[in-house]
Amino acid sequence: MFVTDKILPELPAPQNTKGIVHWLKVNLFSGPVNTILTLFGLFLLYKIVPPAVQWVITDATWVAETRDTCRGEGKGACWAYIINRFDQVMYGFYPADERWRPNVAGIFLVLLAIPLFIEKTPKKAWLAGFILVIYPIIAYFLIRGGSFGLVPVDTNKWGGLMLTLIISFAGIVTALPLGVILALGRRSTMPIVKSFSIIFIEFWRGVPLITVLFMASVMLPLFLPEGTDFDKLARAMIGITLFQAAYIAEVVRGGLQAIPKGQYEAASAMGLSYWKSMALVILPQALTLVIPGLVNTFIALFKDTTLVLIIGLFDVLAVVEKVLSADAAWLGFHTEGLVFSAFVFWIFCFAMSRYSMSLERKLDTGHKR
Amino acid sequence: MTDAQANTNEEFAIQLINMNKWYGDFHVLKDINLNVKEGERIVICGPSGSGKSTVIRCINHLEEHQKGQILVHGEEITGDVKQLERLRTDVGMCFQHFNLFPHLSILDNLTLAPIWVKKVPKAEAEATAMKYLERVKIPDQALKFPGQLSGGQQQRVAIARSLCMDPKIMLFDEPTSALDPEMISEVLDVMIELANEGGMTMLCVTHEMGFAKKVADRVIFMDAGQIIEENIPEEFFNNPQSERTQLFLSQIIDH
Ligand SMILES: Nc1ncnc2c1ncn2[C@@H]1O[C@H](COP(=O)(O)OP(=O)(O)OP(=O)(O)O)[C@@H](O)[C@H]1O
Ligand SMILES: [Mg+2]
Numbered sequence: 001m002f003v004t005d006k007i008l009p010e011l012p013a014p015q016n017t018k019g020i021v022h023w024l025k026v027n028l029f030s031g032p033v034n035t036i037l038t039l040f041g042l043f044l045l046y047k048i049v050p051p052a053v054q055w056v057i058t059d060a061t062w063v064a065e066t067r068d069t070c071r072g073e074g075k076g077a078c079w080a081y082i083i084n085r086f087d088q089v090m091y092g093f094y095p096a097d098e099r100w101r102p103n104v105a106g107i108f109l110v111l112l113a114i115p116l117f118i119e120k121t122p123k124k125a126w127l128a129g130f131i132l133v134i135y136p137i138i139a140y141f142l143i144r145g146g147s148f149g150l151v152p153v154d155t156n157k158w159g160g161l162m163l164t165l166i167i168s169f170a171g172i173v174t175a176l177p178l179g180v181i182l183a184l185g186r187r188s189t190m191p192i193v194k195s196f197s198i199i200f201i202e203f204w205r206g207v208p209l210i211t212v213l214f215m216a217s218v219m220l221p222l223f224l225p226e227g228t229d230f231d232k233l234a235r236a237m238i239g240i241t242l243f244q245a246a247y248i249a250e251v252v253r254g255g256l257q258a259i260p261k262g263q264y265e266a267a268s269a270m271g272l273s274y275w276k277s278m279a280l281v282i283l284p285q286a287l288t289l290v291i292p293g294l295v296n297t298f299i300a301l302f303k304d305t306t307l308v309l310i311i312g313l314f315d316v317l318a319v320v321e322k323v324l325s326a327d328a329a330w331l332g333f334h335t336e337g338l339v340f341s342a343f344v345f346w347i348f349c350f351a352m353s354r355y356s357m358s359l360e361r362k363l364d365t366g367h368k369r
Numbered sequence: 370m371t372d373a374q375a376n377t378n379e380e381f382a383i384q385l386i387n388m389n390k391w392y393g394d395f396h397v398l399k400d401i402n403l404n405v406k407e408g409e410r411i412v413i414c415g416p417s418g419s420g421k422s423t424v425i426r427c428i429n430h431l432e433e434h435q436k437g438q439i440l441v442h443g444e445e446i447t448g449d450v451k452q453l454e455r456l457r458t459d460v461g462m463c464f465q466h467f468n469l470f471p472h473l474s475i476l477d478n479l480t481l482a483p484i485w486v487k488k489v490p491k492a493e494a495e496a497t498a499m500k501y502l503e504r505v506k507i508p509d510q511a512l513k514f515p516g517q518l519s520g521g522q523q524q525r526v527a528i529a530r531s532l533c534m535d536p537k538i539m540l541f542d543e544p545t546s547a548l549d550p551e552m553i554s555e556v557l558d559v560m561i562e563l564a565n566e567g568g569m570t571m572l573c574v575t576h577e578m579g580f581a582k583k584v585a586d587r588v589i590f591m592d593a594g595q596i597i598e599e600n601i602p603e604e605f606f607n608n609p610q611s612e613r614t615q616l617f618l619s620q621i622i623d624h
Contacts, residue, residue: 265431266468270482270534271457273450280481284472363472 056339067330081333082340085324089340092159092314092323098151102162105139132173139166155233159314161344167237167305167315172298175241179248180287184278186253197249204246209304212239217311236308244301251293255286288363295356299349306345317341381443382407382538382570383428388437390423397423398434399594407537410564410571412581412602415591416617421574424591425540428572429460441538458486461531465543467523469515475502475526476511479533487534494533501529505559521552525559532563539563541573553577560584576621582606590614 028038059076061069062083070078082089091099112131115121143166146152158166185197204212216239217232224230259282267277287294309318320337324330383405390398397420405411413421426432427439430446430453439446441456470478479498483489489497502508505525507518515523524544531539544560545553557580564571564584575581581588581602588605590598590613598605598614609615 260468262464262466262468263470266462266464266470268453269429269431269457269460269462270530271454271486272482273454276485280485281470285470288472 077336078333081330081336089319090160091162092319093157098153101142105142155231160319161316164305164315168302170237171240171301175244175248178245180252182249183252201246201249204243209243209307212243213307213311247297251290251297255290258289259286291356291360295352299352316344384440386438388434390434397594408568408570409586410584411587412585413574413589414576419591420594421591422542425542425574429457429462458534459536460538461534461536462540463527463531463544465547467527469523469527471515474512474514479530483533497533501532505529520548521555524556528559538570543574
């Protein structure tokens with residue numbers, strides 16, 4: 001028999017199970033190999049980070065009239081090179097007087113998109129639908145002009161970050177639905193639909209994007225009737241869209257395959273038609289499952305837009321690489337151009353990645369057991 | 370039943386006439402003949418793999434039969450898409466694994482088909498849904514997601530979901546066999562209540578013999594793709610005719 005009437009006091013946790021010293025000991029210096037690796041890592045960081053920070057920030061030149069200001073002993077990056085011609089980096093050869101139009105389109109998009117991130121917005125689906133379907137049309141007429149009293153601006157004048165964003169946005173908005181249709185087609189029981197989808201997907205997945213772009217800009221006009229002038233940007237966008245749709249189709253198909261048969265059966269046993277059960281039951285689940293794969297494809301698409309350079313369209317990288325560096329008064333700032341473009345792309349890709357993670361977390365609650 | 374053909378009239382909710390089905394070369398269902406009257410409650414039992422689920426699933430055409438006829442309310446099922454969609458609004462089905470839609474709240478699970486198939490206004494569909502959730506005794510779970518409910522609750526939601534379509538026929542495919550013992554009775558209670566209300570034709574694959582004794586008008590025993598025996602529950606359990614039925618009953622009662 002055992003009885004006690006002593007009440008034990010609460011003691012603080014032993015020192016070595018918490019605190020930074022303990023963490024360091026467990027994670028960085030837990031053995032000879034680990035210690036050597038840690039020291040080597042620290043040495044590399046010491047060698048790389050301070051010089052990089054110096055070059056990018058502390059020693060950099062932000063304002064300069066001529067290139068000489070940037071040059072000299074102990075000078076870092078010459079951001080003035082980019083800043084002086086920032087308009088061109090943003091808009092390419094889009095006429096300066098008309099740049100308010102893409103600006104308005106951009107601000108409009110941001111304003112439309114903000115409510116999507118607010119929890120309590122009613123009718124989010126309609127808003128999203130508007131952004132995906134109606135907005136691109138409005139934005140096109142605004143930026144392209146030629147109607148409603150707006151001066152027409154040919155698409156070959158479009159450029160810079162604006163062009164990159166336009167191609168990516170239009171590409172994602174059109175390639176996603178197309179990819180979904182192809183994925184459904186590939187799983188169809190109708191032999192013609194099925195084989196068409198398979199052939200389409202396998203064809204586009206099998207050719208490099210560069211060939212697609214070349215074909216779109218060089219070969220496609222040969223097949224079109226004489227005199228039809230088909231916009232170069234449109235051709236490039238069609239090529240990119242079809243190419244990405246094939247990838248998206250395979251990602252989505254993976255999601256469709258992961259949905260248990262019972263879901264399909266329950267939906268059809270309730271009298272839902274094929275399209276309704278897909279739209280209301282299967283796709284919402286399948287697409288949620290494949291968000292990581294989809295975002296991966298979107299990021300790839302975003303970066304692949306740089307290839308339009310080879311058919312003579314000037315996206316942000318092309319402007320920096322070809323236009324800015326051709327300026328005889330500012331020769332020799334190649335590195336700055338590349339670092340800047342890499343940074344721009346990284347920002348957007350990182351944002352997409354973060355957004356997809358938050359979306360995943362949000363949509364997950366319904367599935368948790 | 371040689372005169373089955375002549376009996377095709379509206380008084381039967383379901384008629385299976387010489388129905389045969391194959392999975393590839395495997396003959397799953399052999400000459401199934403069954404007439405189910407309007408409002409009749411039928412329990413189907415039999416050993417695993419005997420084709421019980423397949424029969425049920427052929428009736429709402431989740432599986433296709435290759436020979437013979439299936440008539441629902443006197444109308445032969447042809448597999449025509451439009452006909453099927455109409456038919457399925459009249460025939461509700463509950464599955465062994467519930468098959469609730471995990472991405473939708475309970476309420477949305479219940480209102481989905483009424484809104485999108487029957488075009489019922491949303492407010493009305495929600496009111497109906499709440500009515501049925503109350504009948505299956507879980508109105509407080511309406512805003513949760515299926516993944517947050519116990520198995521028994523999920524199956525009751527699944528039953529309510531079918532009822533929301535106001536079906537004339539309900540098909541149950543082993544609604545309690547995926548449940549823990551303590552949850553079986555809560556689901557059976559709901560089904561017994563439903564059966565006792567009358568008016569609805571029920572076809573239920575189950576091994577719950579207590580349920581069969583309480584509510585079934587007829588019990589059907591299947592083995593190896595055939596209907597072996599069919600009788601009123603009292604006779605079926607107390608005086609089984611075929612040897613296979615006797616064996617089956619002795620097995621499920623023994624353990
Ligand atoms: N999709 C299929 N393809 C091939 N064979 C199948 C398929 N579905 C079922 N079968 C076979 O058909 C037979 C009947 O299956 P069914 O599911 O109808 O049996 P059951 O009586 O419901 O059995 P249980 O009590 O285990 O649910 C089984 O032998 C099964 O293996
Ligand atoms: Mg079964």
